[in-house]
Amino acid sequence: MSLSICVIGAGIIAQHHLKAIKEITSTQLLAVADTDSDKAMNVAAKNEVKGYTSYKEMIVKETPDLVIITLPHFLHKEAALFSAKEGCHILLEKPMALTSAECHEILRCVKDNGVKLMVAHTQHYLAENITAKEYIETHDLGPLLMVNDSRFVPYFNPDRPKWFLEKRKAGGGIFMNLGTHSIDKIQWLTNSAFTFVKANLYYPTAILQTDVEGSGTVYLETSTGVPVTISMSGFSVVPTQRTEFIFEEGIVKVEIGKGVFITKEGKYTALKVQELPDPFVLQLKDMIRTIHGDQDSNGNYAKLLVRTIERIYESNDQNKGLTMNNDHL
């Protein structure tokens, strides 16, 4: 039987989810909703389904098996709670919500209503990351000494939706939005969680109309004491997405869009990166596995990522290093 899906939000990332639905024959798109009625109707027409301006009306009328929530961050909680109460499984865009307390509410509601939740942590479906993870897990590289992650992207371009630049709606800036990916990638590839955070963030309030951070460096330590730096800049940069895993016996360098490189005799050698389907297709297939009970929900993990981001902001505000107590998660 095919899985019926409604998409909530018809913005930038929704287009990738809609394409994935088309590619998986066991799924069927019923409708899309967006408060911007032009967007809702255009995207609906392009996908030959009904468009709504109210996602609540769409869910009640269409009764989908699954909703894909692609809304601004401050709306993730309310849309997830409404969907769960209506009995829909949920694929929720990252970050899971604005705070770990909101994540907790979502997890409780999902459990109470017997539906499945997966948060869209797309890093797990990128060919470079999968190739690097397999290499690290199948080669004896000695102890992991450190990890350096750099993410540079022009963050304040005019085409970025405005809500990303308001803390109330986005929860934060480049770290909330893209730092989530770096933290996820490093935790996943090193099979660890962070236990210490010290952040130094820069807010471009003097030059731009925004109250979110636009760059910064964060120092973290994993539960086994491995030091990690994540440096992000959203200003005049050459776009870069690079993570170096530095082991005693060599370096594994992952550069999204460029490849995976290992050190041999003092030089970098490229690994063959696997050819994989579109990450959004792989992600939706994992959501289907989660619904069928063949895979655990990643909700607690997604909450941990939000908690780490929270600690980053707290560390910057208090100008001191903070421990992460993950026991309560």
Ligand SMILES: NC(=O)c1ccc[n+]([C@@H]2O[C@H](COP(=O)([O-])OP(=O)(O)OC[C@H]3O[C@@H](n4cnc5c(N)ncnc54)[C@H](O)[C@@H]3O)[C@@H](O)[C@H]2O)c1
């Ligand atoms: N996984 C990834 O790699 C990735 C990449 C980009 C964005 N994202 C995430 O996807 C989400 C959406 O980001 P985006 O870039 O598509 O933003 P966007 O602004 O392009 O899309 C959000 C859409 O939601 C609509 N909207 C706002 N309020 C609404 C409401 N109450 N009901 C219905 N529609 C409403 C807006 O009109 C807009 O079209 C965010 O959580 C973002 O972090 C994830």
